[in-house]
Amino acid sequence: MKIIAVEEHIQSPALAKVMMPAMLAQAPFLLDWGKDVADSITDPSRPQVIAAGDSLKKLADVGEGRLREMDEYGIDMQMLSYAGLPQLVEGAAGVQAIRAANDYLSEKMRSNPSRFGGFAYLPWQDVNAAVSELERVHKLGFKGVLINGRPSEKWLDNVEYEAVLAKLDALEMPLFLHPGLPFEQVQQAYYAGFKREVSARLSMFAWGWHNEAGIQLIRMILGGVFDKFPQLNVIMGHWGELVPYYLQRLDDSIPQQATGLKRTITETFKAQVYVTPSGMMSNPHFVFNRAIVGADRILFSVDYPYLSMNGARQWLENLDIAQEDKEKIAYKNAERLFKL
Numbered sequence: 001m002k003i004i005a006v007e008e009h010i011q012s013p014a015l016a017k018v019m020m021p022a023m024l025a026q027a028p029f030l031l032d033w034g035k036d037v038a039d040s041i042t043d044p045s046r047p048q049v050i051a052a053g054d055s056l057k058k059l060a061d062v063g064e065g066r067l068r069e070m071d072e073y074g075i076d077m078q079m080l081s082y083a084g085l086p087q088l089v090e091g092a093a094g095v096q097a098i099r100a101a102n103d104y105l106s107e108k109m110r111s112n113p114s115r116f117g118g119f120a121y122l123p124w125q126d127v128n129a130a131v132s133e134l135e136r137v138h139k140l141g142f143k144g145v146l147i148n149g150r151p152s153e154k155w156l157d158n159v160e161y162e163a164v165l166a167k168l169d170a171l172e173m174p175l176f177l178h179p180g181l182p183f184e185q186v187q188q189a190y191y192a193g194f195k196r197e198v199s200a201r202l203s204m205f206a207w208g209w210h211n212e213a214g215i216q217l218i219r220m221i222l223g224g225v226f227d228k229f230p231q232l233n234v235i236m237g238h239w240g241e242l243v244p245y246y247l248q249r250l251d252d253s254i255p256q257q258a259t260g261l262k263r264t265i266t267e268t269f270k271a272q273v274y275v276t277p278s279g280m281m282s283n284p285h286f287v288f289n290r291a292i293v294g295a296d297r298i299l300f301s302v303d304y305p306y307l308s309m310n311g312a313r314q315w316l317e318n319l320d321i322a323q324e325d326k327e328k329i330a331y332k333n334a335e336r337l338f339k340l
Contacts, residue, residue: 001317001326001327001330001331002076002077002330002331003074003075003076003077003300003313003316003330003331004076004077004078004079004117004299004300004330004331004334004335004340005075005077005078005079005300005301005302005304005312006079006176006235006276006299006300006301006334007079007081007176007178007235007237007276007278007301007302007303008078008079008080008081008301008302008303008304008305009059009080009081009082009083009303009304009305009306010059010060010062010080010081010082010083010105010108011056011059011060011082011083011084012060012082012100012101012104012105013060014097014100014101014104015082015084015086015097015098015100015101015104016084018086018089018093018094018097019084019085019086019088019089019094019097020084022085022088022089022090023084023085023088023181025088026085026088026181026184027181027184027187028184028187028188029187029191029196029199029200029203029204030181030200030204032196032197032199032200046281046310046311046312046315047279047281047302047303047307047308047309047310047311047312048307048308048310049205049306049307054305055305055306058304058305059083059305062080062108062116066078067112067115069304069309070115070309072309073309073310073312073313074313075302075309075312075313076114076115076331077114077115077116077117077331078115078116078117078304079117079118079119079143079144079334079338080105080108080109080116080117080118080119081118081119081121081146081176081178082101082105082121082146082148083148084148085148085149085180085181086098086101086121086123087122087123087124087125087147087148087151087152088125089125090125091125094123094125094126095123095125095126095129095133098121098122098123098133099123099133099136101121102120102121102133102136102137102140102142105118105120105142106118106137106140106141106142109141109142110141117143117338117340118142118143119142119143119144119145119146119176120133120134120137120140120142120144120145120146121145121146121147122134122145122147122164124147124151124152124161124164125151125152127160127161127163127164128163130164131163131164131167134164134167134168134171134173135167135171138171138173142173143173143174143338143339143340144173144174144175144176144235144338145168145173145174145175145176146175146176146178147175147176147177147178147180148178148179148180149178149179149180149181149209149212149213149216150180150212150216153183155215155216155219155220156177156216156219156220156225157219157220157222157223157225162228165225165228165229165232166229168229168232169229169230169231169232170231172231172233174232174233174234174235174274174337174338175232175233175234175235176234176235176237177213177216177217177234177235177236177241178213178237179205179209179210179212179213179237179238179241180209180212180213181204181208181209181212182203182208182209182211182212186208187199187203187208190203190208191203191208205306210238210241210242211241211242213236213237213238213241214236214240214241214242214243217234217236217241217243217273218243218250218265220234221261221265221268221269222254222259222261222265224260224261226268226271226272227261227262227263227268230272232272233272233273233274233337234272234273234274235273235274235275235276235299236273236274236275236276237275237276237277237278237301237303238277238278238280238303239275239276239277239278239280239282239285239286239288239289240269240273240275240289240292243269244269244275244288244289244292244293245288247265247266247269247292248266250265250266251264251265251266266292269292269293270292270293270294270297273293273297274293274297274298274299274333274337275289275293275297275298275299276298276299276300276301277300277301278301278302278303278307279301279302279303279304279306279307279312281311281312281315281316283319286298286319290321295321295325295328295329295333296328296333297333298328298329298333299329299333299334299337300312300316300329300330300331300334316329316330
């Protein structure tokens with residue numbers, strides 16, 4: 001059975017150098033995880049968080065080392081995307097850095113098209129440039145767009161970004177809403193007060209940025225984005241970034257009489273959102289999400305290299321579901337969504 005993993009990350013040294021100062025300015029805990037804790041694999045049957053230094057090295061490897069691991073663990077293809085928040089780099093320098101990063105990823109995709117696909121990044125700091133870049137990367141063969149966090153101090157439901165969303169809708173290119181950093185004041189108010197190691201992990205990949213991604217999706221639904229753009233499909237990692245577990249509550253608390261939307265929040269989610277585990281290979285999470293969206297809207301992902309690949313394929317193979325549904329999750333849904 002073929003496996004296409006859709007949330008697998010890379011980094012280019014040039015892009016990292018440009019965006020790191022801006023990221024550090026907004027993320028007081030960014031470099032504090034991994035200093036006090038030596039991550040170790042506690043259960044070799046499932047993906048584990050990779051130590052900070054090792055994950056940074058693996059991000060830069062878009063060649064033989066990555067392919068060897070993919071072969072070892074039975075991953076046939078990765079849909080690659082950039083880590084970080086290059087939209088924080090203002091002006092022409094930010095736009096140029098993102099264009100260069102897309103060119104770099106495009107080269108990697110062309111060098112091994114059967115193993116690597118990719119999500120482009122857009123210069124959200126300049127909407128006109130973002131629309132132009134979207135048209136360019138579509139011609140280059142990118143299958144979707146990924147954004148880490150908010151496009152700016154505003155959210156994607158803001159009218160400022162409507163032209164970009166309209167172009168995604170017209171091109172039928174899916175948008176991956178990947179987690180990003182909470183506002184700095186939120187980081188301090190909600191997550192500070194512990195050891196810096198604990199605050200770092202809590203504010204980012206343990207909770208903070210998942211909540212952030214979920215809020216962005218909910219705002220897009222309430223803002224009528226999906227009513228306006230019915231061909232726009234969104235991908236949410238980590239089993240929907242907390243949202244599926246509150247859909248019924250959202251419907252009950254914010255009914256259509258209040259929103260004025262064409263559909264309930266749950267109906268919109270089921271129609272235009274795909275979910276993927278991002279390495280959270282948990283049977284209860286799977287069972288719940290399958291009941292919400294069905295096997296047709298679940299994709300497979302490992303979240304490499306932040307999580308290891310070990311056990312990921314075996315988890316899917318061992319699920320107590322029909323082989324047809326396993327194949328949908330493993331590769332058929334991805335092939336349909338990305339027109340592979």
